[in-house]
Amino acid sequence: MGYFSLTKIAVTLTCLVVAKRIYWELTTGSRQRDFSKRHGCLPPKQKKWKDPLLGLDALTGNWKALKEHRVIEYWISWLTDNNAHTISTNVMGGKLFLTDDPENVKTILATNFADFSVGQERIKMLSASIGKGIFTSDGAEWKHSRDILRPCFERNQVADTSLLERHTARLIETLPADGSTVNLQIPFQRLAFDIVSEFLLGKSVDALSTMDKQDSACREFVDSFDYVMDPLSEKNTNARWGMLGMYLPDAEHKKCVKRMQNFVDNIISEELSSSTNSSTPLNRHLFLPSLLSETNDLVKARSELLNMLVAGRDATSAVLTNLFFELPRHPTIHARLVSEIRSHTASPDEPPSYDQLKKMKYLRAFINEVQRLYPVIPSNSRQALKDTTLPRGGGPDGTAPVFVPKGAYIAYHVTSLHRRTDIYGPDAHQLVPERWLEQDDKDENERDAKPLRPGWAFIPFNGGPRVCIGQNFALTQIMFIVVRMLQAFEIEGRDEGPWTEKITLTCTNLGGAKVGLRRRE
Numbered sequence: 001m002g003y004f005s006l007t008k009i010a011v012t013l014t015c016l017v018v019a020k021r022i023y024w025e026l027t028t029g030s031r032q033r034d035f036s037k038r039h040g041c042l043p044p045k046q047k048k049w050k051d052p053l054l055g056l057d058a059l060t061g062n063w064k065a066l067k068e069h070r071v072i073e074y075w076i077s078w079l080t081d082n083n084a085h086t087i088s089t090n091v092m093g094g095k096l097f098l099t100d101d102p103e104n105v106k107t108i109l110a111t112n113f114a115d116f117s118v119g120q121e122r123i124k125m126l127s128a129s130i131g132k133g134i135f136t137s138d139g140a141e142w143k144h145s146r147d148i149l150r151p152c153f154e155r156n157q158v159a160d161t162s163l164l165e166r167h168t169a170r171l172i173e174t175l176p177a178d179g180s181t182v183n184l185q186i187p188f189q190r191l192a193f194d195i196v197s198e199f200l201l202g203k204s205v206d207a208l209s210t211m212d213k214q215d216s217a218c219r220e221f222v223d224s225f226d227y228v229m230d231p232l233s234e235k236n237t238n239a240r241w242g243m244l245g246m247y248l249p250d251a252e253h254k255k256c257v258k259r260m261q262n263f264v265d266n267i268i269s270e271e272l273s274s275s276t277n278s279s280t281p282l283n284r285h286l287f288l289p290s291l292l293s294e295t296n297d298l299v300k301a302r303s304e305l306l307n308m309l310v311a312g313r314d315a316t317s318a319v320l321t322n323l324f325f326e327l328p329r330h331p332t333i334h335a336r337l338v339s340e341i342r343s344h345t346a347s348p349d350e351p352p353s354y355d356q357l358k359k360m361k362y363l364r365a366f367i368n369e370v371q372r373l374y375p376v377i378p379s380n381s382r383q384a385l386k387d388t389t390l391p392r393g394g395g396p397d398g399t400a401p402v403f404v405p406k407g408a409y410i411a412y413h414v415t416s417l418h419r420r421t422d423i424y425g426p427d428a429h430q431l432v433p434e435r436w437l438e439q440d441d442k443d444e445n446e447r448d449a450k451p452l453r454p455g456w457a458f459i460p461f462n463g464g465p466r467v468c469i470g471q472n473f474a475l476t477q478i479m480f481i482v483v484r485m486l487q488a489f490e491i492e493g494r495d496e497g498p499w500t501e502k503i504t505l506t507c508t509n510l511g512g513a514k515v516g517l518r519r520r521e
């Protein structure tokens with residue numbers, strides 16, 4: 001009797017599943033097939049998994065690669081193993097596309113911008129730590145955040161290098177100049193944090209001066225921030241549970257989020273209680289006062305502020321770390337940079353102006369090249385808000401459009417895109433700043449090369465309406481710091497081994513940038 005009723009239940013459930021599937025095929029499925037046919041779509045190559053149902057081996061493979069610091073290469077292999085620039089796959093019942101085709105990237109980020117969201121996964125995961133702000137919202141909410149920020153990044157705001165000089169001078173004072181080994185990664189993080197906080201808030205958090213004091217609020221904020229952004233760190237007790245750890249309750253994570261919130265709440269309270277800040281230059285448009293004039297919602301203000309501090313600290317210091325990892329390994333590039341800096345500044349003590357920086361074409365080429373090889377966001381993704389298409393990747397030769405159903409994720413692999421030999425040439429895997437120079441700025445023996453016009457194949461700052469709003473500020477900052485470091489120090493590399501990925505919210509070299517510094521005479 002019991003057996004009979006179990007069979008009945010099983011049959012009923014099977015009928016329900018089949019009926020649901022038939023209903024889906026007749027409604028959504030039929031609509032999607034029509035849509036796909038009308039747009040001439042063909043399926044792209046498929047990445048298959050041993051577990052055909054959920055693709056669990058994709059998750060375990062990803063986790064293993066993350067732990068072994070080779071997740072960039074692991075994802076690239078999904079494309080190269082299939083000899084394709086766009087593939088589709090199914091993981092955990094969801095559809096995922098992966099592409100390194102510039103035409104597809106342009107479509108997602110610009111041409112069909114309105115068809116895509118930054119994705120529910122990102123919104124959910126990041127909001128839990130930094131709340132709802134420019135990074136974690138879409139549509140009208142995102143546009144509002146962006147409108148508040150825009151005036152802070154206009155040229156006249158970015159061109160004032162006195163702020164950069166004050167903080168970079170402090171960095172140079174604090175670095176050992178006796179040739180002992182120093183890892184520049186942490187000092188760069190502190191410097192970026194000091195600069196971005198003063199740039200946005202009118203007041204620096206003084207991380208370079210206060211970080212070594214155990215009980216400083218800034219130290220606590222940065223430690224908490226590091227914990228939250230690096231779920232794989234040794235400090236994270238859940239990390240020993242592997243992938244499952246990300247879903248286990250983590251009391252320390254909660255504490256860290258609370259500390260970050262308190263830190264930012266204090267900054268907001270100070271701003272609210274002092275209507276005029278005497279240390280703020282009158283010509284500077286600051287983010288926090290603009291934000292507080294737009295909203296009375298203090299949780300919203302806190303989240304926007306956290307979003308901005310995240311944006312401003314990590315990406316810039318990651319690029320600086322990669323630059324100083326590579327620089328001592330390339331003596332010819334190093335020498336050419338020193339000579340360019342000397343030719344554009346009157347004396348080694350003179351901080352460069354914004355206009356002088358703009359003239360340093362080789363320095364800019366070097367920064368481009370390091371960002372090309374090591375984009376600090378090596379892969380990114382968007383989620384389709386409705387049924388839509390990608391222009392390329394379908395059919396056996398990958399030239400037909402591809403149908404993308406509502407809800408599917410499209411990951412675009414920035415590192416793979418930046419290293420395509422058909423775009424950058426056979427030396428795409430080597431560091432060659434000269435490839436970025438205009439013909440007139442090249443040495444005679446370099447001139448016959450075809451000028452590089454990568455378009456959507458170079459996206460270290462993303463592109464389209466959500467292009468990094470801090471791009472010009474970040475580049476000015478990076479150029480300024482490199483110039484001041486090269487003016488001040490003879491630099492010797494102390495890193496052993498190749499560049500190795502360390503992925504948190506951004507990606508940089510696992511061992512940082514270890515150097516020995518001696519003051520230039």
Ligand code: HEM
Binds near residue numbers: 135312315460468473
């Ligand atoms: C070299 C340093 C930097 C790099 C490589 C970089 C890169 C990026 C990238 C790739 C994105 C797109 C993220 C996405 O939409 O998925 C982005 C967005 C953004 N970046 Fe940067 N960034 C840098 C520095 C900065 C700085 C210094 C600030 C601010 C002070 C900043 C503020 C932002 C903001 C607010 C967004 C979100 C824009 C939006 O969604 O509308 N970034 N950045």
